[in-house]
């Protein structure tokens with residue numbers, strides 16, 4: 318049985334053919350369109366002829382009503398209340414399921430990935446923003462529909478502007494966007510430093526830090542520390558068996574996770590008296606959203 322898997326983030330839309338067991342083939346991608354209304358067209362163009370696919374599963378970085386498959390809002394793009402499931406089903410001629418991308422990433426990691434075998438798996442997806450997916454006993458926890466919007470925990474009301482329109486959200490201080498901002502600040506403060514030539518973004522910052530540049534290293538550590546403090550809040554509330562970190566920033570691995578673990582332990586109340594919460598990289602890396610979309614399209618959610 319083959320399904321179409323779609324992962325729509327704040328920067329890219331990726332589409333693949335998936336097996337319901339989690340395998341992926343033929344990944345294609347395009348930039349996320351400037352307005353929500355253009356999403357069905359982009360996704361169906363990338364998907365092409367559905368061939369023998371039996372369903373399409375879609376994860377989107379936004380507020381989704383998973384039952385009717387309606388995309389309510391995406392912090393990174395204008396537009397609202399898009400009936401994405403119905404629209405894709407009409408265009409592709411197969412049933413469509415739509416969910417929050419971090420929920421589907423969490424489903425993939427909890428069922429088949431770094432959280433497999435554990436009861437309560439919190440997956441934190443760190444890319445352009447930060448999403449959260451809580452899976453307990455193999456099922457996505459939804460609250461009243463939108464549980465896990467962890468990126469918009471208010472950390473500092475005087476902090477940097479967030480894509481959601483507020484200030485000082487966790488994702489404004491600890492995501493790929495925060496690494497990009499840190500890179501610009503380092504470059505501006507030292508025009509002849511490690512970021513003097515080439516791209517000035519989070520990737521360049523992490524590369525320069527790994528090569529031993531002190532200013533870049535301190536900037537990466539500051540972002541990772543902000544990330545770890547947010548994890549401490551989540552541990553205080555949820556006490557999960559494991560925290561799986563996915564997305565592009567999660568894929569960086571130890572340069573982020575190492576300082577983040579230390580900051581998490583320092584900021585966890587009673588941290589010295591409780592078992593340390595494991596913080597691990599996602600098994601499926603930046604493909605976890607697609608794997609979860611394939612699982613959802615197979616009816617396995």
Ligand SMILES: [Zn+2]
Nearest residue numbers: 469479481486
């Ligand atoms: Zn926000």
